[in-house]
Amino acid sequence: MSRVYNFAAGPAALPLEVLQQAQAELVEYPGLGMSIMETSHRGKTYDAIQQEAQANLRELLGISDDYAVLFLQGGASTQFSMVPMNLLPPGGVADYANSGAWASKAAKEAKKVGQVNFAADCSKEIPTRVPRLDELRLTPGAAYVHITSNETIAGSQWKEFPQTEAPLVADMSSDILSRPFDVNRFGLIYAGAQKNLGPSGVTLVIVRKDLAARAPETLGTMFRYQTHIDHDSLYNTPPTFGIYILMLVTRWVKAQGLENLYRRNVEKAAKLYAAIDGSEGFYKGTAVKECRSDMNVTFRLGSEDLEKQFVAEATAAGLTSLKGHRSVGGIRASIYNACPVAAVDALVSFMADFAKKNG
Numbered sequence: 001m002s003r004v005y006n007f008a009a010g011p012a013a014l015p016l017e018v019l020q021q022a023q024a025e026l027v028e029y030p031g032l033g034m035s036i037m038e039t040s041h042r043g044k045t046y047d048a049i050q051q052e053a054q055a056n057l058r059e060l061l062g063i064s065d066d067y068a069v070l071f072l073q074g075g076a077s078t079q080f081s082m083v084p085m086n087l088l089p090p091g092g093v094a095d096y097a098n099s100g101a102w103a104s105k106a107a108k109e110a111k112k113v114g115q116v117n118f119a120a121d122c123s124k125e126i127p128t129r130v131p132r133l134d135e136l137r138l139t140p141g142a143a144y145v146h147i148t149s150n151e152t153i154a155g156s157q158w159k160e161f162p163q164t165e166a167p168l169v170a171d172m173s174s175d176i177l178s179r180p181f182d183v184n185r186f187g188l189i190y191a192g193a194q195k196n197l198g199p200s201g202v203t204l205v206i207v208r209k210d211l212a213a214r215a216p217e218t219l220g221t222m223f224r225y226q227t228h229i230d231h232d233s234l235y236n237t238p239p240t241f242g243i244y245i246l247m248l249v250t251r252w253v254k255a256q257g258l259e260n261l262y263r264r265n266v267e268k269a270a271k272l273y274a275a276i277d278g279s280e281g282f283y284k285g286t287a288v289k290e291c292r293s294d295m296n297v298t299f300r301l302g303s304e305d306l307e308k309q310f311v312a313e314a315t316a317a318g319l320t321s322l323k324g325h326r327s328v329g330g331i332r333a334s335i336y337n338a339c340p341v342a343a344v345d346a347l348v349s350f351m352a353d354f355a356k357k358n359g
């Protein structure tokens with residue numbers, strides 16, 4: 001069997017070099033005589049892996065000592081609850097920019113903890129978009145402001161982040177490590193690993209240390225950021241194998257260079273959007289042009305039947321997982337860091353052929 005071009009939204013394609021190295025080290029990690037999966041999370045070998053994963057992330061994103069880099073479990077969905085549990089005090093207000101399905105889910109969980117203000121709400125608009133900076137109505141004295149940097153389902157992305165007085169919290173699940181940005185603008189960043197960072201099962205949290213101290217005393221131990229800061233993500237058993245793969249991915253990103261990857265991501269997305277815009281209406285992009293995501297390219301065809309045919313024929317041609325999210329339909333090509341340019345070129349060529357035959 002040969003590897004297909006995988007456009008899955010997450011879990012998503014991983015760099016081939018990472019998979020090959022993991023394969024080579026799977027049964028016997030160098031110098032250990034066993035798999036990394038079989039060794040203690042408190043041993044020297046695993047410790048070096050976790051330290052390197054943290055150090056690589058710090059280097060790649062310029063994360064200062066004011067922030068902790070944590071590897072947690074429960075996915076980004078657990079962070080929807082942990083963020084307000086730790087940062088939203090009784091009587092406080094949290095501002096949420098509602099840009100789509102993922103921001104809505106985050107806000108829904110925050111409402112269970114305290115008061116939520118929608119600083120802007122374009123979650124139901126079609127074409128899809130993220131709020132403009134000038135339409136954000138922020139609450140003076142808000143506990144924090146929450147954004148979703150990339151709406152994976154809608155295919156929309158913040159190109160510029162708001163300047164906020166309150167700590168800015170971002171769900172960066174689907175675009176972390178795809179572009180350089182200033183971490184210092186944020187109070188807390190979280191991301192499920194399964195798109196740009198590694199396998200599912202690891203959640204990255206980058207949190208300004210002073211914010212973690214805000215959690216109420218009554219909050220359960222595992223739900224407190226402070227616990228994981230105090231124990232360097234080793235309070236309980238972390239997902240060691242996932243963190244090992246994440247470390248290999250950060251090594252790979254360092255070797256590529258984050259700026260280079262960013263440039264390549266923009267080029268990949270531009271090729272697909274050009275194929276959509278140049279199709280004389282055969283393909284229609286679903287996001288407002290200024291908000292088009294460089295990670296998830298979403299579009300529609302003339303009918304659902306034609307979309308089904310598109311997905312089936314693409315799959316047969318080795319271009320897989322192009323079906324849009326079940327809640328919105330259409331087509332979605334997820335083109336994260338590990339998606340090679342050749343995959344995008346193959347898809348562009350397939351799209352042109354398909355339009356010619358069916359237009």
Ligand SMILES: Cc1ncc(COP(=O)(O)O)c(C=O)c1O
Binds near residue numbers: 078151
């Ligand atoms: C932007 C965004 N936030 C949150 C989630 C949920 O992540 P998890 O499955 O890790 O809980 C996803 C999953 O696709 C996502 O794309």
